[in-house]
Amino acid sequence: MTETLRPFQPADLGPLHALVARTIETSYAGVYGRLAIDHFHGHHSAEQIRKDAADGFTLVAEHAGLLVGTGTVAGEHIGRMYVAPEHQGRGLGRRILDALEQRARDDGRESVYLGASIPARTFYERLGYGLVREDAHEFADGGRLVWFRMVKRL
Ligand SMILES: CC(C)(COP(=O)(O)OP(=O)(O)OC[C@H]1O[C@@H](n2cnc3c(N)ncnc32)[C@H](O)[C@@H]1OP(=O)(O)O)[C@@H](O)C(=O)NCCC(=O)NCCS
Secondary structure (H helix, E strand, C coil): CCCEEEECCHHHHHHHHHHHHHHHHHHCECCECHHHHHHHHHHCCHHHHHHHHHHCEEEEEEECCEEEEEEEEECCEEEEEEECHHHCCCCHHHHHHHHHHHHHHHCCCCEEEEEECCCCHHHHHHCCCEEEEEEEEECCCCCEEEEEEEEEEC
């Protein structure tokens, strides 16, 4: 599969929100509890995606006319890295992250940081990110939202 990377455009908002929501439901099932997953949905609302694209630089990956991946960089912060479940594990996440890091370098940044989900931690470690600390939030249903603050020198 050859996916094309390009900058986010306003018309991408609906499809991009749908992609992120679907990936959260699929990739976080069995990893996070229901309340934690709902928290992710709130954090990645359409309004938040629109705002982050306006404040930073959002990339989308397209395949056969469909959006299948995304990532955003704003200053030194990288966020909202999502690859459609059926496209994961084929190097697309690496391509998106490389492009965001290059953008940060071009902006004069010397490092980038992010909050990694449990399933994504190894992905970031493979790509040169180091663990700064582990954070966790406890939910009323007994679930825990665990994430990892990670950093990479560019
Ligand atoms: C995390 C994510 C963005 C990675 O994208 P991807 O396209 O699947 O990753 P790639 O195929 O580019 O993988 C790059 C490297 O990381 C490794 N990797 C990717 N996901 C991994 C995982 N879950 N566990 C272990 N290694 C992983 C790959 O094996 C590859 O290593 P290699 O080149 O040495 O073989 C994607 O899997 C995803 O969207 N996951 C669910 C949502 C999520 O957690 N997003 C991150 C929010 S912080």
